[in-house]
Amino acid sequence: MSNIAGKAYAMNVITPIKSYWAWINKLIFWAAIKFPGALTGLITLSLIHYARWVILKDSEFPHLAKEQPKEKLHYTYMLFFSNFNGSWDQYVDSFTFAIPGGLDLFWKWNIRYPKSVTLTPFHKYIRYNQIETIHYYSAYPLAAANDVKAAKQVKTALTQFHQDSQTLSDDEFMAGYKTLLRGLQHDLGDMYPTPIVTMAAYEVQERKYKHEREQAALAGGENG
Amino acid sequence: MAKRNPNISGNAYALTILAPIKNGYTEEQIAYADIVRCRLQDWNNQDYSPMTQVPQTYLCRYYVLDDVYTESLPGADPRSRWLDLLTALPFGGIGNKLRVGMLPKEDHLQSRYLVFSCNFHGGPEGDLDGYLRGMWQAISGQIKDIWGFCYGFEEVDNADKFIAYMKKCQLPAALFFVGSNDDPLPEQLKALYLKQEFANFAVANQGLDAAALRANFKAFIERVQPNDVNGPTWPAGKYTV
Numbered sequence: 001m002s003n004i005a006g007k008a009y010a011m012n013v014i015t016p017i018k019s020y021w022a023w024i025n026k027l028i029f030w031a032a033i034k035f036p037g038a039l040t041g042l043i044t045l046s047l048i049h050y051a052r053w054v055i056l057k058d059s060e061f062p063h064l065a066k067e068q069p070k071e072k073l074h075y076t077y078m079l080f081f082s083n084f085n086g087s088w089d090q091y092v093d094s095f096t097f098a099i100p101g102g103l104d105l106f107w108k109w110n111i112r113y114p115k116s117v118t119l120t121p122f123h124k125y126i127r128y129n130q131i132e133t134i135h136y137y138s139a140y141p142l143a144a145a146n147d148v149k150a151a152k153q154v155k156t157a158l159t160q161f162h163q164d165s166q167t168l169s170d171d172e173f174m175a176g177y178k179t180l181l182r183g184l185q186h187d188l189g190d191m192y193p194t195p196i197v198t199m200a201a202y203e204v205q206e207r208k209y210k211h212e213r214e215q216a217a218l219a220g221g222e223n224g
Numbered sequence: 225m226a227k228r229n230p231n232i233s234g235n236a237y238a239l240t241i242l243a244p245i246k247n248g249y250t251e252e253q254i255a256y257a258d259i260v261r262c263r264l265q266d267w268n269n270q271d272y273s274p275m276t277q278v279p280q281t282y283l284c285r286y287y288v289l290d291d292v293y294t295e296s297l298p299g300a301d302p303r304s305r306w307l308d309l310l311t312a313l314p315f316g317g318i319g320n321k322l323r324v325g326m327l328p329k330e331d332h333l334q335s336r337y338l339v340f341s342c343n344f345h346g347g348p349e350g351d352l353d354g355y356l357r358g359m360w361q362a363i364s365g366q367i368k369d370i371w372g373f374c375y376g377f378e379e380v381d382n383a384d385k386f387i388a389y390m391k392k393c394q395l396p397a398a399l400f401f402v403g404s405n406d407d408p409l410p411e412q413l414k415a416l417y418l419k420q421e422f423a424n425f426a427v428a429n430q431g432l433d434a435a436a437l438r439a440n441f442k443a444f445i446e447r448v449q450p451n452d453v454n455g456p457t458w459p460a461g462k463y464t465v
Contacts, residue, residue, distance in 0.1 A: 016293075016328065062394075062395075064244055068244050068334075081285070124297060134261055134286050134287050137281065147416065162445050
């Protein structure tokens with residue numbers, strides 16, 4: 001089991017909702033797509049790589065063979081998948097403290113949803129309905145969502161400076177270089193693993209050591 | 225006007241797969257779903273996830289959905305909050321019977337499902353076929369290993385059949401939120417490599433005169449080749465540059 005891949009945490013939550021309320025939820029999601037301003041809170045939180053909601057009733061569960069029994073359920077179900085940075089508590093609490101209204105809007109029609117305030121019932125609700133990930137993969141395990149966005153800024157500014165600096169004098173180059181660093185001061189920064197907050201993070205650390213040893217062996221081979 | 229694909233946001237694609245696992249057991253009486261779980265668990269012990277080989281995969285996860293949950297704790301709705309007070313009614317267990325009768329209903333799934341949730345770069349048109357073809361070409365052995373116990377997978381022995389099978393198992397997103405950027409993965413990895421290397425360069429080259437700094441910067445650019453995504457980069461899934 002591993003909900004963690006480097007700096008990313010995979011959360012899976014499945015919650016029941018009555019079919020007639022599911023339509024309201026779909027309508028709210030549709031409105032959020034049409035009016036992206038509704039998602040400003042999520043963007044501001046800045047700790048999510050990707051998140052999605054899926055709503056399905058029993059007849060919509062994939063049915064692949066005659067011998068597969070068909071699902072017969074009282075409720076429709078809402079599946080939530082999130083890829084975020086930080087620990088479980090940091091993530092859940094950041095919603096509660098930053099955008100409780102938005103969170104409640106997305107879940108309020110779900111059966112026995114306790115609301116995001118107060119914290120303890122909300123924690124219990126998420127824990128109870130959460131499913132553990134067995135295998136989680138991130139293409140950039142040391143990067144937070146902000147690192148991915150910052151890296152694009154660095155690449156753009158660096159290539160532009162390299163191109164513009166070809167004809168400059170040394171002094172002009174120095175001035176331009178300082179301007180480049182000042183402009184990128186929020187985007188630079190070495191990427192390191194997060195502190196160990198769970199045993200899964202320990203496994204991440206172990207894998208990092210393996211990769212470092214492999215890298216060192218490779219470098220040794222090249223030098224030798 | 226073409227209908228909007230709910231799985232696409234910008235150039236990112238949200239793929240959600242629920243593949244029903246056969247309700248069977250091995251000769252050793254191990255449920256097929258548990259075999260799937262064990263095989264996925266084994267991926268965690270490898271130095272690199274097999275998914276590193278699948279082009280354009282940003283993040284993905286696998287889990288087994290055994291069943292759905294029954295809600296019994298009180299929610300924020302007044303009905304569920306006051307329900308517990310029914311136990312205070314006189315005449316023995318009548319109040320409690322009423323309370324239990326009003327609890328949410330219990331649901332159970334008929335099959336267990338292998339859930340594969342993936343975020344990948346699909347471009348503005350969401351090239352799902354291209355992604356799945358790349359997945360099959362890269363890790364068809366592992367795919368057969370994991371999906372082999374699922375209903376309807378028996379016939380899958382090439383990329384086209386895999387694509388058709390996965391589309392039958394696909395669920396549309398009701399809402400897909402992208403908080404990262406949606407560039408092609410090699411672009412993202414190259415940018416992360418540059419960010420890491422340039423941060424180290426800036427630290428290591430403080431206090432130099434202009435000529436020395438310029439010479440070092442020139443050597444740095446020649447080494448990192450910023451415009452070549454196929455040149456030095458941060459390999460997918462790796463914990464060091």
